[in-house]
Amino acid sequence: MKRFIRKKVKIMEQKQTLFEQALKSYNLPKKQEAVLLASLHLFAEQGYEATSSSQIAARAQVAEGSVYRHFKTKRGILEVILSSITDELLPRMSEEFITELKGQTGLDFQDFLTYLVHNRLEFLVENQLQIKILLQETGSNPQYLKVLVDKFHDVIDTSIWHIFDHYKKQGRLVDWDVMRIFTYVAWAILSAALPYIYLPAQPFDIDQKTKEISEFLVKGLTPGKL
Template identity: 30%
Template sequence: MSDQDLFDEELFEGEELTEKQKKILIAAIESFSEKGFAATSTNEIAKKAGVAEGTIFRHYKTKKELLLNIVSPVMAKLVAPFVIRDFDKVLNKRFDTFEEFLRAVFKNRHEFIEKNSQIIRILLQEIPFQPELREQFKEHVAAKLFERFTKAAAYYQEKGQLLEIPPASALRMTASSIIGYFIAKYVIFPESEWDDEVEMERTIQFILRGLGTETK
Protein backbone atom coordinates (compact mmCIF):
# COMPACT_ATOMS: atom_id res chain seq x y z
CA MET A 1 0.00 0.00 0.00
CA SER A 2 1.40 3.40 -1.01
CA ASP A 3 1.82 6.40 1.32
CA GLN A 4 -1.07 8.10 -0.48
CA ASP A 5 -3.33 5.06 0.04
CA LEU A 6 -2.46 5.06 3.73
CA PHE A 7 -3.17 8.78 3.89
CA ASP A 8 -6.57 8.31 2.23
CA GLU A 9 -7.39 5.43 4.57
CA GLU A 10 -6.60 7.54 7.65
CA LEU A 11 -8.47 10.54 6.23
CA PHE A 12 -11.68 8.56 5.73
CA GLU A 13 -11.45 6.45 8.88
CA GLY A 14 -14.65 6.78 10.89
CA GLU A 15 -16.35 8.82 8.16
CA GLU A 16 -19.63 7.63 6.66
CA LEU A 17 -18.79 8.30 3.04
CA THR A 18 -19.92 6.66 -0.16
CA GLU A 19 -17.34 5.51 -2.69
CA LYS A 20 -18.34 8.44 -4.92
CA GLN A 21 -17.71 10.89 -2.07
CA LYS A 22 -14.28 9.39 -1.47
CA LYS A 23 -13.44 9.70 -5.17
CA ILE A 24 -14.60 13.33 -5.16
CA LEU A 25 -12.50 14.19 -2.11
CA ILE A 26 -9.39 12.47 -3.49
CA ALA A 27 -9.82 14.20 -6.86
CA ALA A 28 -10.32 17.55 -5.12
CA ILE A 29 -7.18 17.09 -3.03
CA GLU A 30 -5.15 16.40 -6.18
CA SER A 31 -6.68 19.31 -8.11
CA PHE A 32 -6.50 21.88 -5.30
CA SER A 33 -2.91 20.85 -4.64
CA GLU A 34 -1.90 21.17 -8.31
CA LYS A 35 -3.79 24.33 -9.31
CA GLY A 36 -5.02 25.98 -6.13
CA PHE A 37 -8.60 26.39 -4.93
CA ALA A 38 -9.50 29.46 -7.02
CA ALA A 39 -8.18 28.04 -10.30
CA THR A 40 -9.87 24.64 -9.93
CA SER A 41 -13.38 24.12 -11.26
CA THR A 42 -15.89 21.58 -9.97
CA ASN A 43 -16.13 20.30 -13.54
CA GLU A 44 -12.42 19.39 -13.46
CA ILE A 45 -12.85 17.63 -10.12
CA ALA A 46 -15.86 15.72 -11.44
CA LYS A 47 -13.95 14.51 -14.50
CA LYS A 48 -11.00 13.41 -12.40
CA ALA A 49 -13.31 11.60 -9.97
CA GLY A 50 -15.27 9.97 -12.79
CA VAL A 51 -18.61 11.37 -11.65
CA ALA A 52 -21.11 13.90 -12.99
CA GLU A 53 -20.64 17.48 -11.82
CA GLY A 54 -24.15 17.38 -10.36
CA THR A 55 -23.01 14.55 -8.06
CA ILE A 56 -20.58 16.93 -6.36
CA PHE A 57 -23.33 19.43 -5.63
CA ARG A 58 -25.60 16.72 -4.24
CA HIS A 59 -23.02 16.15 -1.52
CA TYR A 60 -21.44 19.61 -1.21
CA LYS A 61 -23.42 22.81 -1.82
CA THR A 62 -20.42 24.87 -2.95
CA LYS A 63 -16.79 24.42 -3.95
CA LYS A 64 -15.80 26.07 -0.67
CA GLU A 65 -17.83 23.54 1.30
CA LEU A 66 -15.93 20.83 -0.57
CA LEU A 67 -12.63 22.45 0.44
CA LEU A 68 -13.68 22.64 4.10
CA ASN A 69 -14.81 19.01 4.04
CA ILE A 70 -11.32 18.07 2.91
CA VAL A 71 -9.35 20.27 5.28
CA SER A 72 -11.45 20.03 8.45
CA PRO A 73 -10.98 16.28 9.05
CA VAL A 74 -7.37 16.51 7.93
CA MET A 75 -6.72 19.28 10.44
CA ALA A 76 -8.57 17.59 13.28
CA LYS A 77 -7.66 13.94 12.71
CA LEU A 78 -4.34 13.89 10.91
CA VAL A 79 -2.40 17.14 10.99
CA ALA A 80 -3.06 18.23 14.57
CA PRO A 81 -2.54 14.85 16.29
CA PHE A 82 0.49 14.05 14.15
CA VAL A 83 1.97 17.51 14.56
CA ILE A 84 1.52 17.47 18.32
CA ARG A 85 2.54 13.85 18.89
CA ASP A 86 5.47 13.85 16.49
CA PHE A 87 6.64 17.38 17.28
CA ASP A 88 6.67 16.56 20.98
CA LYS A 89 9.64 14.30 20.26
CA VAL A 90 11.59 17.46 19.44
CA LEU A 91 10.00 20.07 21.69
CA ASN A 92 10.23 17.91 24.82
CA LYS A 93 13.85 16.92 24.24
CA ARG A 94 16.56 19.09 25.79
CA PHE A 95 19.23 19.57 23.14
CA ASP A 96 22.56 21.01 24.23
CA THR A 97 22.29 24.03 21.96
CA PHE A 98 19.59 26.14 20.32
CA GLU A 99 21.21 25.33 16.96
CA GLU A 100 20.74 21.57 17.53
CA PHE A 101 17.13 22.25 18.49
CA LEU A 102 16.55 24.20 15.25
CA ARG A 103 18.06 21.45 13.12
CA ALA A 104 15.86 18.83 14.78
CA VAL A 105 12.75 20.98 14.30
CA PHE A 106 13.56 21.52 10.62
CA LYS A 107 14.25 17.85 9.93
CA ASN A 108 11.12 16.76 11.81
CA ARG A 109 8.82 19.13 9.89
CA HIS A 110 10.51 18.44 6.56
CA GLU A 111 9.89 14.69 6.84
CA PHE A 112 6.25 15.28 7.78
CA ILE A 113 5.61 17.72 4.93
CA GLU A 114 7.33 15.53 2.33
CA LYS A 115 5.09 12.61 3.34
CA ASN A 116 1.90 14.71 3.18
CA SER A 117 2.89 17.21 0.50
CA GLN A 118 -0.47 17.43 -1.33
CA ILE A 119 -2.61 18.34 1.64
CA ILE A 120 0.11 20.57 3.14
CA ARG A 121 0.29 22.47 -0.14
CA ILE A 122 -3.46 23.10 0.06
CA LEU A 123 -3.11 24.36 3.65
CA LEU A 124 -0.22 26.67 2.77
CA GLN A 125 -2.09 28.02 -0.25
CA GLU A 126 -5.49 28.51 1.33
CA ILE A 127 -5.04 29.40 5.02
CA PRO A 128 -4.13 33.04 4.19
CA PHE A 129 -7.38 33.44 2.21
CA GLN A 130 -9.87 31.30 4.13
CA PRO A 131 -10.85 32.62 7.60
CA GLU A 132 -12.43 29.28 8.56
CA LEU A 133 -9.17 27.46 7.92
CA ARG A 134 -7.19 30.01 9.92
CA GLU A 135 -9.49 29.49 12.91
CA GLN A 136 -9.16 25.72 12.66
CA PHE A 137 -5.38 26.00 12.43
CA LYS A 138 -5.29 28.22 15.52
CA GLU A 139 -7.53 25.85 17.45
CA HIS A 140 -6.01 22.52 16.47
CA VAL A 141 -2.35 23.36 15.95
CA ALA A 142 -1.07 26.83 16.87
CA ALA A 143 -2.54 27.07 20.37
CA LYS A 144 -1.23 23.63 21.33
CA LEU A 145 2.27 24.29 20.02
CA PHE A 146 2.62 27.74 21.57
CA GLU A 147 2.87 26.46 25.15
CA ARG A 148 5.43 23.83 24.18
CA PHE A 149 7.60 26.26 22.26
CA THR A 150 7.40 28.79 25.09
CA LYS A 151 8.96 26.27 27.46
CA ALA A 152 11.67 25.43 24.94
CA ALA A 153 12.44 29.14 24.41
CA ALA A 154 12.74 29.72 28.16
CA TYR A 155 15.15 26.79 28.43
CA TYR A 156 17.54 28.18 25.80
CA GLN A 157 17.26 31.68 27.24
CA GLU A 158 18.36 30.29 30.60
CA LYS A 159 21.35 28.72 28.85
CA GLY A 160 22.20 32.10 27.31
CA GLN A 161 21.70 30.83 23.75
CA LEU A 162 18.56 32.73 22.82
CA LEU A 163 17.92 36.46 22.98
CA GLU A 164 15.97 37.66 26.02
CA ILE A 165 12.82 38.57 24.14
CA PRO A 166 9.21 37.46 24.74
CA PRO A 167 8.76 33.80 23.69
CA ALA A 168 5.88 34.85 21.42
CA SER A 169 8.28 37.04 19.46
CA ALA A 170 10.87 34.25 19.25
CA LEU A 171 8.18 31.86 18.02
CA ARG A 172 6.93 34.33 15.41
CA MET A 173 10.40 34.95 14.00
CA THR A 174 11.38 31.28 14.00
CA ALA A 175 8.08 30.06 12.56
CA SER A 176 7.94 32.73 9.85
CA SER A 177 11.40 31.72 8.62
CA ILE A 178 10.70 27.98 8.62
CA ILE A 179 7.17 28.26 7.20
CA GLY A 180 8.48 30.73 4.60
CA TYR A 181 10.96 28.06 3.48
CA PHE A 182 8.17 25.55 2.89
CA ILE A 183 5.89 28.10 1.19
CA ALA A 184 8.70 28.95 -1.23
CA LYS A 185 9.41 25.30 -1.95
CA TYR A 186 5.87 23.97 -2.33
CA VAL A 187 3.80 26.99 -3.38
CA ILE A 188 5.89 29.75 -4.99
CA PHE A 189 8.69 27.78 -6.71
CA PRO A 190 7.48 24.15 -6.83
CA GLU A 191 9.19 23.41 -10.15
CA SER A 192 12.54 25.06 -9.43
CA GLU A 193 15.80 23.29 -8.67
CA TRP A 194 15.99 23.02 -4.89
CA ASP A 195 18.84 21.77 -2.72
CA ASP A 196 17.13 20.96 0.57
CA GLU A 197 20.31 20.65 2.60
CA VAL A 198 21.73 23.95 1.40
CA GLU A 199 18.49 25.92 1.75
CA MET A 200 17.71 24.50 5.21
CA GLU A 201 21.24 25.36 6.38
CA ARG A 202 20.88 28.92 5.10
CA THR A 203 17.56 29.29 6.90
CA ILE A 204 18.98 27.91 10.15
CA GLN A 205 21.94 30.29 10.00
CA PHE A 206 19.57 33.20 9.30
CA ILE A 207 17.53 32.37 12.42
CA LEU A 208 20.64 31.90 14.55
CA ARG A 209 22.13 35.23 13.52
CA GLY A 210 18.86 36.96 14.42
CA LEU A 211 17.89 35.17 17.62
CA GLY A 212 20.93 33.31 18.86
CA THR A 213 23.66 34.50 21.20
CA GLU A 214 27.13 33.32 22.02
CA THR A 215 26.96 30.24 24.27
CA LYS A 216 27.98 31.02 27.83
Protein backbone atom coordinates in the same frame (compact mmCIF):
# COMPACT_ATOMS: atom_id res chain seq x y z
CA MET B 1 28.70 16.23 20.05
CA LYS B 2 25.43 14.36 20.07
CA ARG B 3 23.73 14.55 16.69
CA PHE B 4 20.07 14.22 15.86
CA ILE B 5 18.67 11.29 13.90
CA ARG B 6 16.35 12.09 11.01
CA LYS B 7 14.59 10.33 8.19
CA LYS B 8 15.87 10.69 4.64
CA VAL B 9 13.30 12.57 2.59
CA LYS B 10 12.77 11.68 -1.04
CA ILE B 11 10.70 14.41 -2.64
CA MET B 12 9.88 12.39 -5.73
CA GLU B 13 8.36 9.55 -3.71
CA GLN B 14 4.82 10.50 -2.69
CA LYS B 15 4.12 9.41 0.87
CA GLN B 16 0.63 9.03 2.23
CA THR B 17 -0.35 12.48 3.48
CA LEU B 18 -2.18 13.18 6.71
CA PHE B 19 -5.22 14.06 4.59
CA GLU B 20 -5.20 10.61 3.00
CA GLN B 21 -4.78 9.02 6.41
CA ALA B 22 -7.74 11.04 7.69
CA LEU B 23 -9.90 9.89 4.77
CA LYS B 24 -9.08 6.27 5.52
CA SER B 25 -10.15 6.75 9.12
CA TYR B 26 -13.52 8.17 8.00
CA ASN B 27 -14.38 4.87 6.21
CA LEU B 28 -15.99 6.77 3.34
CA PRO B 29 -17.44 5.12 0.22
CA LYS B 30 -14.74 4.75 -2.45
CA LYS B 31 -16.37 7.27 -4.80
CA GLN B 32 -16.69 9.88 -2.08
CA GLU B 33 -13.05 9.41 -1.13
CA ALA B 34 -12.04 9.69 -4.79
CA VAL B 35 -13.97 12.96 -5.17
CA LEU B 36 -12.25 14.47 -2.12
CA LEU B 37 -8.78 13.43 -3.26
CA ALA B 38 -9.41 14.73 -6.77
CA SER B 39 -10.72 18.01 -5.38
CA LEU B 40 -7.71 18.38 -3.10
CA HIS B 41 -5.34 18.13 -6.05
CA LEU B 42 -7.38 20.38 -8.35
CA PHE B 43 -8.02 23.10 -5.75
CA ALA B 44 -4.31 23.17 -4.96
CA GLU B 45 -3.17 23.08 -8.59
CA GLN B 46 -5.52 25.63 -10.15
CA GLY B 47 -7.51 27.19 -7.31
CA TYR B 48 -11.00 26.62 -5.95
CA GLU B 49 -12.76 29.13 -8.21
CA ALA B 50 -11.14 27.80 -11.38
CA THR B 51 -12.12 24.19 -10.71
CA SER B 52 -15.34 22.82 -12.20
CA SER B 53 -17.41 19.84 -11.13
CA SER B 54 -16.70 18.18 -14.47
CA GLN B 55 -12.96 18.41 -13.82
CA ILE B 56 -13.42 16.91 -10.36
CA ALA B 57 -15.48 14.06 -11.81
CA ALA B 58 -12.91 13.37 -14.52
CA ARG B 59 -10.02 13.37 -12.05
CA ALA B 60 -11.94 11.12 -9.64
CA GLN B 61 -13.09 8.87 -12.50
CA VAL B 62 -16.73 9.09 -11.47
CA ALA B 63 -19.86 10.41 -13.17
CA GLU B 64 -20.41 14.16 -12.68
CA GLY B 65 -23.69 13.42 -10.93
CA SER B 66 -21.77 11.47 -8.29
CA VAL B 67 -19.96 14.64 -7.23
CA TYR B 68 -23.16 16.34 -6.12
CA ARG B 69 -24.73 13.12 -4.90
CA HIS B 70 -22.12 13.02 -2.15
CA PHE B 71 -21.64 16.78 -1.75
CA LYS B 72 -24.44 19.26 -2.39
CA THR B 73 -22.11 22.02 -3.59
CA LYS B 74 -18.51 22.55 -4.60
CA ARG B 75 -18.15 24.69 -1.49
CA GLY B 76 -19.25 21.69 0.54
CA ILE B 77 -16.28 19.75 -0.79
CA LEU B 78 -13.92 22.57 0.15
CA GLU B 79 -15.40 22.74 3.65
CA VAL B 80 -14.76 19.02 4.19
CA ILE B 81 -11.15 19.45 3.07
CA LEU B 82 -10.61 22.48 5.29
CA SER B 83 -12.24 20.85 8.32
CA SER B 84 -9.98 17.83 7.86
CA ILE B 85 -7.03 20.23 8.01
CA THR B 86 -8.16 22.19 11.06
CA ASP B 87 -9.70 19.26 12.96
CA GLU B 88 -7.35 16.43 11.98
CA LEU B 89 -4.13 17.64 10.37
CA LEU B 90 -3.24 20.56 12.65
CA PRO B 91 -3.96 18.80 15.99
CA ARG B 92 -2.09 15.69 14.87
CA MET B 93 0.76 17.82 13.53
CA SER B 94 1.05 19.61 16.86
CA GLU B 95 0.89 16.44 18.95
CA GLU B 96 3.49 14.55 16.91
CA PHE B 97 5.74 17.59 16.62
CA ILE B 98 5.80 18.29 20.35
CA THR B 99 6.40 14.62 21.19
CA GLU B 100 9.36 14.53 18.82
CA LEU B 101 10.78 17.85 20.06
CA LYS B 102 10.66 16.78 23.70
CA GLY B 103 12.95 13.91 22.83
CA GLN B 104 15.56 16.27 21.37
CA THR B 105 16.11 18.76 24.21
CA GLY B 106 19.37 17.05 25.21
CA LEU B 107 20.91 18.28 21.97
CA ASP B 108 23.17 21.26 21.55
CA PHE B 109 21.00 24.27 20.65
CA GLN B 110 22.26 24.39 17.05
CA ASP B 111 21.52 20.68 16.58
CA PHE B 112 18.10 21.18 18.16
CA LEU B 113 17.29 23.99 15.70
CA THR B 114 18.53 21.84 12.82
CA TYR B 115 16.24 19.01 13.90
CA LEU B 116 13.27 21.37 14.32
CA VAL B 117 13.76 23.02 10.92
CA HIS B 118 14.22 19.75 9.05
CA ASN B 119 11.21 18.20 10.76
CA ARG B 120 8.87 21.05 9.82
CA LEU B 121 10.19 21.41 6.26
CA GLU B 122 9.57 17.70 5.78
CA PHE B 123 6.02 18.09 7.08
CA LEU B 124 5.27 21.06 4.80
CA VAL B 125 6.60 19.24 1.74
CA GLU B 126 4.71 16.02 2.45
CA ASN B 127 1.43 17.89 3.02
CA GLN B 128 1.94 20.68 0.50
CA LEU B 129 -1.51 20.40 -1.11
CA GLN B 130 -3.42 20.89 2.14
CA ILE B 131 -1.05 23.67 3.22
CA LYS B 132 -1.51 25.48 -0.09
CA ILE B 133 -5.32 25.32 0.11
CA LEU B 134 -5.29 26.52 3.72
CA LEU B 135 -3.01 29.45 2.82
CA GLN B 136 -5.30 30.36 -0.09
CA GLU B 137 -8.33 30.38 2.19
CA THR B 138 -6.70 32.42 4.96
CA GLY B 139 -6.27 35.20 2.42
CA SER B 140 -10.01 35.44 1.78
CA ASN B 141 -11.48 34.05 5.00
CA PRO B 142 -10.16 35.49 8.31
CA GLN B 143 -11.87 32.62 10.15
CA TYR B 144 -9.13 30.21 9.09
CA LEU B 145 -6.37 32.66 9.95
CA LYS B 146 -7.80 32.84 13.48
CA VAL B 147 -7.81 29.04 13.68
CA LEU B 148 -4.12 28.97 12.73
CA VAL B 149 -3.18 31.65 15.25
CA ASP B 150 -5.13 29.87 18.01
CA LYS B 151 -3.40 26.56 17.21
CA PHE B 152 0.02 28.23 17.39
CA HIS B 153 -0.84 29.79 20.74
CA ASP B 154 -1.96 26.41 22.10
CA VAL B 155 1.32 24.78 21.06
CA ILE B 156 3.38 27.59 22.57
CA ASP B 157 1.46 27.75 25.83
CA THR B 158 1.47 23.99 26.44
CA SER B 159 4.90 22.86 25.26
CA ILE B 160 7.12 25.19 23.23
CA TRP B 161 7.45 27.62 26.13
CA HIS B 162 9.02 24.93 28.32
CA ILE B 163 11.40 23.77 25.59
CA PHE B 164 12.63 27.27 24.78
CA ASP B 165 12.89 28.10 28.49
CA HIS B 166 15.18 25.07 28.88
CA TYR B 167 17.66 26.58 26.41
CA LYS B 168 17.26 30.08 27.86
CA LYS B 169 18.28 28.82 31.31
CA GLN B 170 21.37 27.23 29.77
CA GLY B 171 22.31 30.56 28.19
CA ARG B 172 22.01 29.13 24.68
CA LEU B 173 18.91 31.08 23.63
CA VAL B 174 18.29 34.83 23.81
CA ASP B 175 15.97 35.92 26.61
CA TRP B 176 13.15 37.15 24.37
CA ASP B 177 9.42 36.55 24.54
CA VAL B 178 8.68 32.99 23.41
CA MET B 179 6.06 34.12 20.89
CA ARG B 180 8.63 36.42 19.29
CA ILE B 181 11.15 33.59 18.98
CA PHE B 182 8.56 31.13 17.70
CA THR B 183 7.33 33.64 15.09
CA TYR B 184 10.86 34.17 13.73
CA VAL B 185 11.48 30.43 13.52
CA ALA B 186 8.09 29.70 11.90
CA TRP B 187 8.44 32.43 9.28
CA ALA B 188 11.97 31.34 8.38
CA ILE B 189 10.75 27.79 7.76
CA LEU B 190 7.55 28.74 5.93
CA SER B 191 9.27 31.28 3.67
CA ALA B 192 11.77 28.62 2.60
CA ALA B 193 9.01 26.11 1.83
CA LEU B 194 6.59 28.46 0.03
CA PRO B 195 8.39 28.44 -3.35
CA TYR B 196 8.16 24.63 -3.43
CA ILE B 197 4.55 24.60 -2.20
CA TYR B 198 3.50 26.90 -5.05
CA LEU B 199 5.98 25.60 -7.65
CA PRO B 200 6.42 21.89 -6.82
CA ALA B 201 8.17 21.18 -10.12
CA GLN B 202 11.15 23.18 -8.87
CA PRO B 203 13.97 21.24 -7.19
CA PHE B 204 13.95 21.44 -3.40
CA ASP B 205 16.89 20.21 -1.33
CA ILE B 206 15.61 19.85 2.23
CA ASP B 207 19.06 19.19 3.68
CA GLN B 208 20.53 22.33 2.09
CA LYS B 209 17.57 24.49 3.10
CA THR B 210 17.78 23.13 6.64
CA LYS B 211 21.46 24.07 6.83
CA GLU B 212 20.81 27.61 5.54
CA ILE B 213 17.87 28.30 7.86
CA SER B 214 19.58 26.81 10.91
CA GLU B 215 22.71 28.91 10.39
CA PHE B 216 20.56 32.03 10.04
CA LEU B 217 18.53 31.29 13.18
CA VAL B 218 21.55 30.36 15.31
CA LYS B 219 23.20 33.69 14.54
CA GLY B 220 20.03 35.58 15.45
CA LEU B 221 18.95 33.60 18.51
CA THR B 222 22.20 32.77 20.29
CA PRO B 223 23.25 35.25 23.01
CA GLY B 224 26.39 37.18 22.09
CA LYS B 225 26.04 36.50 18.35
CA LEU B 226 23.84 39.55 17.62
